[in-house]
Amino acid sequence: MSDTRKSWSLHLAVVALLLALNFVLPEYHHGNLARVMVLACYAMGYNMLFGYTGLLSLGHALFFASGMYGMSLTVQHLGWSAGPAMLVGLAGGLAMSLAVGLLSLRTAGVAFMIVTLMFAQAGYLAVLYFGEYTRGDEGFVIQKASRQIMGIDLSDPMNRYLAALILFAACMLITLRVVQTGFGRVLVAIRENEERTRMLGYDVHRHKLLAILLSGTMSAAAGAGYGLLFGYAGATFASVQYSIFPLLWVLLGGAGTVLGPFIGTLFMFYLIDLSSDISTAYMLIAGVTLVLLTLFAPQGLVGELRRRAVRWLP
């Protein structure tokens, strides 16, 4: 079987497995997995820029929040239904990615990291400043009645899980497709050796911009999805912490792999879940994991697997 065939088989099998789990998981894990799948979409969006293109953004919460607030403010204040509101969330993410991309790509390296951090911080502060509409840190609940698409009630756990799975499968398969095409390989080339790529005839700036657009929009889709499926929007999702999380998830799972972000999100979610039973200082685990990863396993779980054994893993 060719490598491409193997990849598609594997990833479709993962989707099938997650579908099967819908029917067997106990309620607590069922809800968690739905959450993990949506957050994994955020991680996959981040991975597109960090893992494949090699650009480290410290401000991705801006895109996640653009999706979340684009969707939820439209429902809350304009009374739109969920479907069109999701599109507004996506459009918001796309627009924000374009603006941030055009500006931040004028910098590189550490400056790029700080610029993205600053834009995200400004976004977070703006959410607080317009607290009249956003309810700031406290956030607001999106009523059950609004959380329906085509008559399907998304607050019902089974529907919610399946919706999350659809979003997850879409993001994962899009990522898989992109990395197999020429465009995806040029992104990798840019990550590996930008100047060489330029001198092979590629418009590096345009590729980076497209990568940011794809990455930001996918993150916004995750944000909009999270708000819709879990019925809540709050400023925490725009904060620095939510910019650090996808970096953590992707590093843990394996940057530059398709499955890595999901594995990383799943692992970290449960790790934090378990440690928050022990102490309120559960972010300590996040800190220790980050340090250990940078020191000893920069490739992450799936990355190490690929390096040592399964070379065809995308």
Place this chain on the structure above:
Amino acid sequence: MTLLSTRGLSRQFGGLKAVENVDFDLPEGQVRALIGPNGAGKTTYVGMLSGRIPASAGTVTFRGQDVTNMPAHQRIRAGMAYTFQITSIYGRLPVHENVALALRWRTEGDEKETAKRVADALERVGIADRAEQLAGDLSYGHQRLLEIAMGISQQPRLLILDEPTQGLADSEIEDFIKLIRGLAGEMTILLIEHNIHVVMQTADAITVLNGGQILAEGTPKEIHENAAVQAAYLGTG
């Protein structure tokens, strides 16, 4: 037919004139060597030709088109290929992927055609047996050959080689000379070189730069006998 020419091409860094008012013509099909002592401005000049460095003044014309303001990647698409002074390849990717990246935009997704042309290019430079290896695992000499393979796989009109034999062993240099001689009919080659033996064996014509200006131009024999050139080299070591 003149493939590449410059008129009054200059580059200044603050008060320092790295390249001053260079007029240059390269006829199609020629193998031209660009030589000169260290600091003569060769790398800066070639940087302006390839588009990596913007010119302070003057024009660059390629295939009849004014490319002075054209960004580097577009010049590559217009038919230039460039190898770096310090070999620049994708160390963590396999050898065949290195070459595939060089020509994928030409074959437009036809993976069969890409694979064929990759194989041809690797065969040409003599490293076809290493196609599956990671480029970073190759010896320095082979990495240089890989970079040349990447260049020629693009079937360029102009191949610019920046100090290609630097760091190569004598036997590798002889192989390189044969390779260039073999390519000479198919494409125009501009060679920046310090190794005079290589220059004498491969070049149809030589341009000598010194202090940012053209000191002399002519056949290898003429340059070899030129007193001013000898003085420039001996004087500045």
Place this chain on the structure above:
Amino acid sequence: MELVPYLILGLLEGLVTAAVLSLMALGLSLVFGVMRVVNVAHGEFFMVGAVLAWQIASLFDGHPAWGFLAALLVAPPLTACLAVAANQLVLKRIEYDPERTIVATIGLLYIIQQLTLMTYGPDARPVEAPFNHRLSIPLVEWTETGLGLYWPWGLGTTSYKLAVILAAVALLGGIWMLMTRTRFGLLMRATQLDRETAQAFAIPVGKVYAAVFGLGAGLAALAGVLIVPIQQAHYLMGHDPLLLSFIVVIIGGLGSLPGTVVAALLIGVSDGMISVFFSPTLAKIIATLGVAFVLIFMPQGLFGKRSL
């Protein structure tokens, strides 16, 4: 005329902010400048300084000046040791690679912050200032008998706050002397200019890095000790000053002490004054976007000779 007292109050408060901010930003700038790395955990060293100050001061009964003095002498060096340990265990191992250092220091941020939460707790606790006299500030007004002084209600500061400003000035002067007049300062500047050449001249770059990292953290901790009588010690207090320090360092330019001081004054004072009239949130938004645009369009900052 009612405006003037407010402005002056804003100015005074702003000067105190600027004083503390300049020390903290200088620490960050030194680390940027010499080691070429961004230490995201810098704000946590500030917090640790404040928390240690509380811890030390609470060991002393009697006049608060003794507890404060002890804190001032002990907390910064202790924090510096913590920083040097982090440098040896983590940063040195990843060879100060810019991207990996940012990720690692984010990790350190959470580790330090959460350990503090676990030991010190989530409460904010005050430390008494060594001396604290209210000083009312007079303004000049035109009376029937000529120029006279009057004391607007509410316009005043404390002797401690003035002392903080003076202390900052003295410390900045001290650091300037350290950098320009001592051998260590020379080693630091040489390493900053060209690391490879410094190594070739047998300058122990590894030791210089450890010392600079410690010095940077020590300055942050010192700022924390100075601020804690005014503002209570809390485990999350490092967040805002970190961002402000970033803003100061980037606007002032890397590795430039005069730039850092001027930028700190600008940011501190304008923060103080804008907060009088506008929502502090809006002021922060403007400052944050300001940093982004300076980095995008003027990467060398206002004074720096080198960009990130």
